[in-house]
Amino acid sequence: MGAAADITIDTARAAEGRPLLALEGVSKRFGKLQALSEISLDFKAGEVHCLLGENGAGKSTLCNLIFGSHAPDTGLMRFQGREWSPSGPAEALQSGIAMVHQHFSVVPRMSVVENLMLGQARGRLRHREQAALIRAMTAKFGLDVNPDAIVGELSVGERQRVEIVKCLMREPRLLVLDEPTAVLPPEEIGALLDIVRRVADDGRAVILVTHKLAEIAKVADRVSVLRGGKLVTSLPMQGTQMGDLVRAMVGREVTSLESALASSLAGIARAEKQGDGPHKYALVCDGITVRDAGGAVRLDNFTLEIAPGEVVGLAGVEGNGQTELGRVLAGLSPPTSGRFFIGEAEMTHASAAQITAQGAGIVPEDRHAVACVTGMSLAENIFLNKLGQFTRFGLLNRTALTEAAKGLMQDYDVRAAGPEIAFGSLSGGNQQKAVLGRELTLDPLVFLLAAQPTRGLDIGAVEAVYRQIRLAASRGVGVLLISSELDELIAASDRILVLYRGKVVGEKPARPDQREAIGALMSGHA
Known part of the structure; x- marks a missing residue:
C-alpha cells in the first residue's frame, strides 16, 4: 500500500x-x-x-x-x-x-527534529522545513514540543509527546x-x-x-x-x-485501590522500630547534596534516618530530586557532598555491588536501564546477583537455576511460560515483580529502596507488591518508598516526607486525613 x-x-x-x-x-x-x-x-x-x-x-x-x-x-x-x-x-x-x-x-543525543525524521527523510535533512512541519503538527494537537530541543534533556512527559508526534507525522x-x-x-x-x-x-x-x-x-x-x-x-x-x-x-x-491495600496490609504485623535487630538504623542519610553538570542543585542537604521495620514514603512530583537520591543510594553516582550508611557501614563511595553485599535491596525507577538484562532468561535475571551459587568450575547448572527460579516465581506471582523465557518477553508488571522478588530475597537484607515500584502495574499487582514490601518491613527491613502515587504512599508507609525542588519541605504521618496537607507540600505550599 x-x-x-x-x-x-x-x-x-x-x-x-x-x-x-x-x-x-x-x-x-x-x-x-x-x-x-x-x-x-x-x-x-x-x-x-x-x-x-x-x-x-x-x-x-x-x-x-x-x-x-x-x-x-x-x-x-x-x-x-x-x-x-x-x-x-x-x-x-x-x-x-x-x-x-x-x-x-528516541535517541537521547539527537534533537527532536532529527529523531522525528529518522527513517522518513530522504537525502539531505531540510532542518528548517521539517521543523516547520513539526510545529504545525504539534499546534494542531496541542503537543507543545520544541523541534530544536535535545531529547535527552527533555522531561519524561516531553519525551512521550515526541514519541506521539513521531507516529502522527505518518498520518x-x-x-x-x-x-x-x-x-x-x-x-x-x-x-x-x-x-x-x-x-x-x-x-x-x-x-x-x-x-x-x-x-x-x-x-x-x-x-x-x-x-x-x-x-x-x-x-x-x-x-x-x-x-x-x-x-x-x-x-x-474490589471497591478501590485504597480499600484493597488496606485489606491486604491489615493482617501484617508492624515491627518494633527501635532495637529490633542488629542495627539501630537501616539507613542514615547525612546532608546528601547533588549538583548536576551545570552546577544546579538537584538534591539539597537531604537528611533522613530509617529504623529497622519502618517504611518511609518519599512524596513529590517527579523531577524534584527523587531520581538523584535513588542513584546515590544505589551506588550509580556519588553525591556532591554528604554521606549515607546502610546499617552502621558508610557506603557513600561504595560500588553498586558493595552496596548489595552490605544488605541493600534496590528496586530502581527504570528497571530496563539498570535492574535487568532483557536478553537473558527470567531465571538468570531473578538470580542475577547470585549466579555464583549455581556455577561450578565455570559452568552454570541450569537445572538447579530453573528449579530455584520456579519457587521464586510462585512466591512473587511472576506469571510466565517458564523460567527459561527471555526476560524482555514478560509484561511490565511481571518484570517488576521478578525484580522485587530478587531484591527482597537478598541475605542479609537490611534496607530496601523501592523507587516507583508500581509504575505501570494493574490494581492486583499493586496490591501484591505492597504486601511483599510490608512483609519485608515486618521482618525488620527498613524501607524507603519513593512514589508519585500519593494514595499508595499513604496506604503502605508509616510516615511521609515531601521533596520539593530538591529539599525536604515537610513530614506528615501516613494517614488519609493528611492527604490534602501532603498534596499542598508537593505543590510547594508550606
Whole structure:
C-alpha cells in the first residue's frame, strides 16, 4: 500500500460506524503460554477504545499482533475491510497503523527534529522545513514540543509527546498507545489524555492500553477487558460503572485501590522500630547534596534516618530530586557532598555491588536501564546477583537455576511460560515483580529502596507488591518508598516526607486525613 496520500481519513466509513479494524477468533501462543485465546473485537474511527486488564492479560500481545510485531497463530484480522496480515511493523506504518510502545525509542543525543525524521527523510535533512512541519503538527494537537530541543534533556512527559508526534507525522488511520501514561508524573497525564481525545476527534481510531481507571473514565468511548488472554467484556464507557470494570479485570470484588491495600496490609504485623535487630538504623542519610553538570542543585542537604521495620514514603512530583537520591543510594553516582550508611557501614563511595553485599535491596525507577538484562532468561535475571551459587568450575547448572527460579516465581506471582523465557518477553508488571522478588530475597537484607515500584502495574499487582514490601518491613527491613502515587504512599508507609525542588519541605504521618496537607507540600505550599 502507498504513502500518506492513500491513508486519508474515510469520514463516510467513520460516520457509518463500520470497524476500521476487526479481529475474528485471534489466538497467540508463546511456548507453553497461551497469550491470547479466540479474541473477536473491532475498533472504529473517531473512537478511543481502551484495553484494560491485569499485567500479563494479553494487552501488549494484542497490540503487537495489530502492529505486525507478531503474527497470530489462528484467526483473522481485517483492516479497512481487507484481510490484514502484516509482514512487520514497517508494513503497518506504511499502511496507516502507528504504535507508541511502553519504552521510548528516541535517541537521547539527537534533537527532536532529527529523531522525528529518522527513517522518513530522504537525502539531505531540510532542518528548517521539517521543523516547520513539526510545529504545525504539534499546534494542531496541542503537543507543545520544541523541534530544536535535545531529547535527552527533555522531561519524561516531553519525551512521550515526541514519541506521539513521531507516529502522527505518518498520518496514521489507527494509533496504538501501549501504556503511554505509565512513565508520566500526575500533572502530565491529563495533558496527554487531552491529546488522545483530539487525535480521535480528528477522525482516527485510537487504541489506548492503560491500568488507570481514572484515565478510562476521562477519555474512553469503549472499553474492552482482557483476563488470562481471553476477552471478558467489551462495552461502551457511557453508563458503565468502574466497579464492574475492576471486577471483570481481576475476577473479584474490589471497591478501590485504597480499600484493597488496606485489606491486604491489615493482617501484617508492624515491627518494633527501635532495637529490633542488629542495627539501630537501616539507613542514615547525612546532608546528601547533588549538583548536576551545570552546577544546579538537584538534591539539597537531604537528611533522613530509617529504623529497622519502618517504611518511609518519599512524596513529590517527579523531577524534584527523587531520581538523584535513588542513584546515590544505589551506588550509580556519588553525591556532591554528604554521606549515607546502610546499617552502621558508610557506603557513600561504595560500588553498586558493595552496596548489595552490605544488605541493600534496590528496586530502581527504570528497571530496563539498570535492574535487568532483557536478553537473558527470567531465571538468570531473578538470580542475577547470585549466579555464583549455581556455577561450578565455570559452568552454570541450569537445572538447579530453573528449579530455584520456579519457587521464586510462585512466591512473587511472576506469571510466565517458564523460567527459561527471555526476560524482555514478560509484561511490565511481571518484570517488576521478578525484580522485587530478587531484591527482597537478598541475605542479609537490611534496607530496601523501592523507587516507583508500581509504575505501570494493574490494581492486583499493586496490591501484591505492597504486601511483599510490608512483609519485608515486618521482618525488620527498613524501607524507603519513593512514589508519585500519593494514595499508595499513604496506604503502605508509616510516615511521609515531601521533596520539593530538591529539599525536604515537610513530614506528615501516613494517614488519609493528611492527604490534602501532603498534596499542598508537593505543590510547594508550606
